[in-house]
Amino acid sequence: MIATFLPIGDAIKFIFHSRQSVGGGAKIGGSELWPLLGKHLEVTGEALGVACAIAIPIALWLGHRRRGAVVASIVANGGRAIPSFAVVTFTSSYALFGLSTRNLVFAMVILAIPPIFTNTYVGIRQVDPEVVDAASGIGMTGPQVVRSVELPLALPLVFGGIRTSAINVVATATLGPLVGVVTLGDPIINANVYGDSGRLGGAILVAALALAFEAFFAGLQRAVTPKGLKRPPTTRRKFPMHRRSLATALVALAAVLVLAACGSSNNKSSSSSSSSSSNNGALIPTIKGASSTPTITVGSKNFTEEFILGNIYAQALKAAGYKTKTQLNLGSEQVAYKALKAGKIDAYPEYTGTMLTSFYGVKPAAVPKDSNAAFLQAKADAAKDHVVAVRPTPFTDSNGFAMTQAEANKLGVKNLSDLKSKAPTLTLSGPPECRQRPDCKLGLEKVYGLHFKTFIPVDLAKRHEVLTNGQADVSLVFTTDGQIKADKLQLLGDDKHLFPPYNVSFLIRKSVLKAHPGMENIIQHVDQGLTTPVMQELNSRVDLDKQKPADVAREYLKEDGYIK
Amino acid sequence: MIGSVIIHHRSPTCESRNGLCPSWIWHHIGDYMSPLWRHVELTVVAVVVGFVIAFGLALVAHRRRWLITPITGVTGVLFTIPSLALFAVLVTSPLGFGFVSGVIPLILYTLQIIFRNVVTGLAGVPEETRDAARGMGMTDRQLLWRVEVPLALPEIVAGVRIATVTTVALATLAFFAGAGGLGDKINTDIDFKSNIAVAGALAVLLAIALDLLLLGMERTLAPWRRARAT
Numbered sequence: 001m002i003a004t005f006l007p008i009g010d011a012i013k014f015i016f017h018s019r020q021s022v023g024g025g026a027k028i029g030g031s032e033l034w035p036l037l038g039k040h041l042e043v044t045g046e047a048l049g050v051a052c053a054i055a056i057p058i059a060l061w062l063g064h065r066r067r068g069a070v071v072a073s074i075v076a077n078g079g080r081a082i083p084s085f086a087v088v089t090f091t092s093s094y095a096l097f098g099l100s101t102r103n104l105v106f107a108m109v110i111l112a113i114p115p116i117f118t119n120t121y122v123g124i125r126q127v128d129p130e131v132v133d134a135a136s137g138i139g140m141t142g143p144q145v146v147r148s149v150e151l152p153l154a155l156p157l158v159f160g161g162i163r164t165s166a167i168n169v170v171a172t173a174t175l176g177p178l179v180g181v182v183t184l185g186d187p188i189i190n191a192n193v194y195g196d197s198g199r200l201g202g203a204i205l206v207a208a209l210a211l212a213f214e215a216f217f218a219g220l221q222r223a224v225t226p227k228g229l230k231r232p233p234t235t236r237r238k239f240p241m242h243r244r245s246l247a248t249a250l251v252a253l254a255a256v257l258v259l260a261a262c263g264s265s266n267n268k269s270s271s272s273s274s275s276s277s278s279n280n281g282a283l284i285p286t287i288k289g290a291s292s293t294p295t296i297t298v299g300s301k302n303f304t305e306e307f308i309l310g311n312i313y314a315q316a317l318k319a320a321g322y323k324t325k326t327q328l329n330l331g332s333e334q335v336a337y338k339a340l341k342a343g344k345i346d347a348y349p350e351y352t353g354t355m356l357t358s359f360y361g362v363k364p365a366a367v368p369k370d371s372n373a374a375f376l377q378a379k380a381d382a383a384k385d386h387v388v389a390v391r392p393t394p395f396t397d398s399n400g401f402a403m404t405q406a407e408a409n410k411l412g413v414k415n416l417s418d419l420k421s422k423a424p425t426l427t428l429s430g431p432p433e434c435r436q437r438p439d440c441k442l443g444l445e446k447v448y449g450l451h452f453k454t455f456i457p458v459d460l461a462k463r464h465e466v467l468t469n470g471q472a473d474v475s476l477v478f479t480t481d482g483q484i485k486a487d488k489l490q491l492l493g494d495d496k497h498l499f500p501p502y503n504v505s506f507l508i509r510k511s512v513l514k515a516h517p518g519m520e521n522i523i524q525h526v527d528q529g530l531t532t533p534v535m536q537e538l539n540s541r542v543d544l545d546k547q548k549p550a551d552v553a554r555e556y557l558k559e560d561g562y563i564k
Numbered sequence: 565m566i567g568s569v570i571i572h573h574r575s576p577t578c579e580s581r582n583g584l585c586p587s588w589i590w591h592h593i594g595d596y597m598s599p600l601w602r603h604v605e606l607t608v609v610a611v612v613v614g615f616v617i618a619f620g621l622a623l624v625a626h627r628r629r630w631l632i633t634p635i636t637g638v639t640g641v642l643f644t645i646p647s648l649a650l651f652a653v654l655v656t657s658p659l660g661f662g663f664v665s666g667v668i669p670l671i672l673y674t675l676q677i678i679f680r681n682v683v684t685g686l687a688g689v690p691e692e693t694r695d696a697a698r699g700m701g702m703t704d705r706q707l708l709w710r711v712e713v714p715l716a717l718p719e720i721v722a723g724v725r726i727a728t729v730t731t732v733a734l735a736t737l738a739f740f741a742g743a744g745g746l747g748d749k750i751n752t753d754i755d756f757k758s759n760i761a762v763a764g765a766l767a768v769l770l771a772i773a774l775d776l777l778l779l780g781m782e783r784t785l786a787p788w789r790r791a792r793a794t
Contacts, residue, residue: 006657081729081771083736085747086764089754093582171646178754188652188740196656203652207645214644329748335661461755486574534569544580546588546756548595559569 007197014187014194014201021193028194029201033184040173040183040209043101047108047169052162054109055117063124063154064146072121079114084172087111092179095465104181108172112165119161123154156225163217170210180459184209191332284525284562287518290321294515299345300328301336304542304549305397305480305504305535309349311553313506316526319563322516328549333358340507341385347508347519352378352392353500355507359385364439364500371396371501378505386510390523392503395532397480399439399499401492404467408490415493416448419474428452429472431460440476443498464489480532482540504530529560582756589758596749600766603745606735607774609667611728614674619720621675622682623708632683639676647673647734651741666743670734674727681723685716714786721782725775732771736763746770 018030062068084107091107127150135149151158174185187194187202194202296317300310310328318324327345330336333354339345352374356362360381368374371392379389401416408414411422419426434440435455444450456472464483466472477484477491484491506523513519534556541552557563578585618639625631650669659665689712697711713720736747746763753759 006653077729080726081733081768083733083747083764083767085736085750086760086767089750090757090760090764093755093757093760167644171648174646174648185648188648191652199652200656203649203656206649210644210646210649211641329752331661331742486576486580529569533571537569537571540572540574544574545577546579546585546592546753546758548592556569 007200010197011200011204014197015205021195028187028198033205036182036184036186037205037209039101039176039181040170040185043105043108043173043176043181043183044166044169044213046105047112047173048162048166050105050109051112051116051165051169055113055161056120056158059117059120060124060146060151063121064142064150066125068121069125072118075114076118079111079118082111084111084168085175088172088175088179095469101176101181104173104176104179108169111172112169115164115168116158116161119157119164120154123157123161124150126157127153152226156221159217159221159224163214163221166213166217167210170206170213174206177459180462182457191334195334282525282561283564284316284319284522284557286319286321287522290516290518291323293322295323295325296347296512296516296519297325297327297345299326299330299336299339299348301333301348301350302329302331304539305478306349307549308538308542308553308556309504311550312526312530312556313347313349313523315550315553315557316522316562317519319557320518320522322519337507340387340509343509346512347506349504350507351397351502352389352505353398353502355382355389355505356500365443367500369497369500371503374501375503375505382507383510388508388510388513388520390506390508390520391527392505393527393530393535394503395480395530395535396501396503397478397532397535398494398502400477400479400494401444401474402464402467402477402484402489403474403492405488405490407473408492413490413492415495416444416450416498417495419450419492420448423450423452426452426473427454427456427471428474429456429458429463429466430476431457431463434476439499447496447498480535480539482536482543485536486540486544526557526560526562529556529562579756579758582753582758584757584761589762592758593762596746596762596766599744599746599749599763600770602743602748603732603735603767603770606663606667606670606738606743606745607728607731607770610670610731610735611674611724613667614671614727614731615678615724617671618675618678619682622679622686625679625683626686626708626712635679636676639672639679642672643676647737648740651737655741661742663743665741666735666738666745669741670731670738673734674731677727677730678720678723681719681726682716685719685723686712688719689715717782717786721778721785725778728774728778729771732767732774736767 014029015033016030018027018032021028059072062071087110088104088107091110092103095103096106097103124146131149131153132145135145140148173181173183174188176183177186177189184202184206187198188206191199296314298310298314298317300306307328310326314324314326327339330339330345330348333350336345336348336350337359340348352371353364353367355378356367356374357364360378362377368377375389375392382389403411403413411418413419413422428441428444430440434457435442438446441452441455444452452474456466458466463475463477464481464487466475467489468487474492477489479491483489506527508519538552538556541547541555542549554563574580579588621635625635647669650672651665654665654668655661657665659668693711693715694707697707702710735745736750738745739748739751746767749763750760
């Protein structure tokens, strides 16, 4: 019964046998999962070890001196109130340890300390003072009392704390792929590569791992409990002190604010502006009778360029008189396209290259290099799904490879083929799957004959940072990234046409277009100004100036003269 | 009419360096209100539904004590499974992305904490008190609602408070199930420190506010404890 509800069978197959990824090119599942498990265990073990090394000695000392009850309670409750997701992303954004996994481990240590500290402290404090007096009475020194009397009696609680932390840390490690650490959370977080069964398979593995940790530490806790003390294991996540949660939560907040203040950097902004990019714009015409047609729901995927485009199209349609609604955070292309076909949204912007490779089973190498040919092929395939692909944007947001301008000048490199003799001394960086993708490292090898010294896999979000930090010489970027300009990077010319065209086509369900025949014209009208430099500028306004995509879309329509 | 998009020459700013920028935070704090409200909805629905289920289970187990071990075991297993895994299972199911897929795991996580505290609270009522109540001619039902539950109230509220604070923190991951909340805001720009700091601080503030509210409710519901309150 459950199998009809969930693709369990396929998920189990994913765990035991490797297969092709959703987009093709990469191998996933089966034996490919071992490195993920290895990384998961590695960061979990490191974080637990460091947390124990920090928390236990301090708790022993405070407990032995019978001091610090307030500190213990603050740590206990503060630890519960702080969201792990915020801690992980915040510490990683500082990149204290460069791009290594230690940024994640550092966050996990912060999250692992409270339960271990509190339980150890409470364990020591619970030791009967008369027993301690008796130990001192027979001539034991302070350290001897701790070692031979207090610690053994507190051990069950100490292990209870480690057990709680272990479970939390295993759970937190699943967030690793968000900050560039490829753990078992990868199939869950990157479902557009792994598919539904991969996501479910990943979920099963992560759950099994957590339960195994729980069982292991429960056994350990029982094993270390002195014979005279055998009693039911202490319960998890219920710290013995919960009276002061309010005061302590306040302290936790104060800590967050202090942390924030410490990291605050100066804020001098000197953005001189000059105009360029001329494009003939004309006011969006109003469509007669548009207001009496059904509401159009415009969707988008979940990154900057898609947010901006979704907003531009929704606002343009609104200006033409249509009733519009937006649903702009649909996730990967798989999710967005599914939502479109199911009628949950009526239209959304998609890249021609992505359509062909992700939806219609075209191998990346087989995608036409000419942007119009690629579009026509995608349009024909879309028609089979009752989806109309509108003529694409002038800009293309392709994959590309970049270097810092300084290094490109030094090496005298303009195009990718100029790298031929230099590659063996240089480091390449890209997302993990880059190694196996024909439009990434494989393509560089086959089409350009470039064999780099080493390859560093990083999360896509860090694609510019690796260059500015000097950790890689060449990195995968997107051609419309605003950071290319801001970080003084040089985009290397694709002179042998490795990359397929990625122009954006607005996909509309056929029935929706029938009900709103004027829609297509409006989209093509506002597409005119979307050249590559303009799209780069709009992305910069969101990524670098941190403006809202909706505001940037309105600015575009205004500056180009489509609305007043 | 001829227009053109202005292409700026940018020099690095606090924002472009993804720093903590007080002026940006000041101007954008309003954008966080609707995710904050969604966060409140997720937390309140999860804790209320979780409380109803856990309280019901605890009442049953209070009379049939052999049930305590299996219920604690099952809720304990649920509690151990990482939330990301549960969200992943639910979005793969026909429920798909949305509020329901986000809130169900949050409900499941509250069960163990609340169940255990209610059972402990009810069990902690002194036997003499029960005898006295029976001696006054109370039925089992009257005994439960007029004596045992009121006396267990501090323990019960303590459980709900822990569950609430924990849920606020966990709900930052509900965006994986498409349920929105403050985590969704963090996820829109996980490299921008101002963004993470604002969303994270709001989550902590929300935990404090709800904790305060529950404390206030306890004081109102159990005024007799006020005199002894520390």
